[in-house]
Amino acid sequence: MDNSKRLREARQHWDKEAARFDDEPDHGLHDPVVRSAWKNLLVNWLPSHPGSVLDIGCGTGSLSVLMAEMGHNVTGIDLSPAMIAQANAKARAANYSISFQVMDASRPDLAPQQFKAIVCRHLLWALPDRARVLERWSNLLVPNGRLLLIEGYWNNSGGLYSEQIVEALPSSCSRVIVKNLSDYPNLWGGAVTDERYMVKADRVY
Ligand SMILES: C[S@@+](CC[C@H](N)C(=O)[O-])C[C@H]1O[C@@H](n2cnc3c(N)ncnc32)[C@H](O)[C@@H]1O
Numbered sequence: 001m002d003n004s005k006r007l008r009e010a011r012q013h014w015d016k017e018a019a020r021f022d023d024e025p026d027h028g029l030h031d032p033v034v035r036s037a038w039k040n041l042l043v044n045w046l047p048s049h050p051g052s053v054l055d056i057g058c059g060t061g062s063l064s065v066l067m068a069e070m071g072h073n074v075t076g077i078d079l080s081p082a083m084i085a086q087a088n089a090k091a092r093a094a095n096y097s098i099s100f101q102v103m104d105a106s107r108p109d110l111a112p113q114q115f116k117a118i119v120c121r122h123l124l125w126a127l128p129d130r131a132r133v134l135e136r137w138s139n140l141l142v143p144n145g146r147l148l149l150i151e152g153y154w155n156n157s158g159g160l161y162s163e164q165i166v167e168a169l170p171s172s173c174s175r176v177i178v179k180n181l182s183d184y185p186n187l188w189g190g191a192v193t194d195e196r197y198m199v200k201a202d203r204v205y
Helices: 003-023 032-045 062-069 081-094 130-139 162-168
Strands: 052-056 073-078 099-102 115-121 141-153 173-180 195-203
Touching (some): 003 081, 032 062, 032 141, 062 073, 062 081, 062 115, 073 081, 081 099, 130 162, 141 162, 162 173, 162 195
Parallel strands (some): 052 073, 073 099, 115 141
Antiparallel strands (some): 141 195, 173 195
């Protein structure tokens, strides 16, 4: 499928999902137990000093707001204007200043080497040519910047295995750790039986 058609269809799909996206416990983070599980994960894996963080495919901005709460200077990008509208409203309601921009994550139009960390939850699996995409993302990181990729292989409904991500990482990324997230029901609002994980990698040069 040609790229502009693929992007148009993805945008239409996610624009339609935006109003109800936060109904899922791990999306809206309305339950304090789920919210605190995500906060703990991010506190443990993001750099301890507040810095610039990019949330790629930020959706309704739940993780963006959580990271702003932790003191980070957050930028969020997403293809869907309806998702970005929700994210802006959420940041405003929480009184955080976050720069949300409508953008294709496959080719982010952002200056290189400016982020201390990049977080991407549940988008990479859906992007074609993931090795090229990961190279572009790693170029946005300062040296020693950190990539946190939260993905899964959701039984029969698609996804990625962690090995597929690790294989696609550019050579500039090292110190790779794969953390299992399936065994943490509080992250998901209940027990899960499929494969969920986070890949951590640092840009070393
Ligand atoms: C499953 S949602 C995840 C949202 C958010 N990361 C979260 O975990 O709550 C996938 C998000 O990726 C966005 N998206 C899909 N294709 C994209 C693309 N090519 N560039 C940027 N965002 C995209 C969608 O609009 C949607 O908000």
